[in-house]
Amino acid sequence: MDTEYKTTDDLFTCQLCGQCCKGFGGTYVTGRDIVDICAYITADPDTFVRSYCDMAGSRPVLTQGPDGHCVFFDARKQCTIHPVKPRMCRAWPFIETLVANPENWDAMASACPGMKPLVPPRDIMRIVSEEIEKRRVSCPAKL
Numbered sequence: 661m662d663t664e665y666k667t668t669d670d671l672f673t674c675q676l677c678g679q680c681c682k683g684f685g686g687t688y689v690t691g692r693d694i695v696d697i698c699a700y701i702t703a704d705p706d707t708f709v710r711s712y713c714d715m716a717g718s719r720p721v722l723t724q725g726p727d728g729h730c731v732f733f734d735a736r737k738q739c740t741i742h743p744v745k746p747r748m749c750r751a752w753p754f755i756e757t758l759v760a761n762p763e764n765w766d767a768m769a770s771a772c773p774g775m776k777p778l779v780p781p782r783d784i785m786r787i788v789s790e791e792i793e794k795r796r797v798s799c800p801a802k803l
């Protein structure tokens with residue numbers, strides 16, 4: 661393969677800066693996310709949605725704390741629900757829309773210092789597609 665970009669590690673290394681855990685934009689939680697997080701923090705789903713979520717239309721998104729960070733962000737420990745963090749957080753930055761629109765990669769990279777900019781679109785499309793397929797095979801219920 662005639663490219664320097666072969667795997668996800670060639671495109672992204674999280675710098676643990678916490679920027680993606682800040683600001684309203686909405687970390688959507690799926691029904692499956694809610695079940696997993698509730699088991700982890702010992703809460704029931706209704707209480708969880710009331711206490712830890714806001715509604716964006718009909719969909720629950722994680723609430724932000726007073727400093728604008730996600731309610732589950734801790735400056736020292738980073739994500740306090742890391743093992744069960746929502747699908748959106750686990751997938752970043754290898755998200756489905758990049759397969760059709762790889763040009764969005766650089767806009768995302770401008771806000772995420774872990775993403776390598778100026779990667780050829782064909783490499784982004786291939787590596788993101790492979791990563792999505794890996795997630796589908798390894799844990800279809802969480803897709």
Ligand code: SF4
Binds near residue numbers: 674676678679681774
């Ligand atoms: S903004 Fe990017 S580098 Fe920073 S914590 Fe989030 S994923 Fe990691």
Ligand code: SF4
Binds near residue numbers: 680681682687731746
């Ligand atoms: S759930 Fe964790 S990774 Fe996702 S936004 Fe909140 S603190 Fe960040």
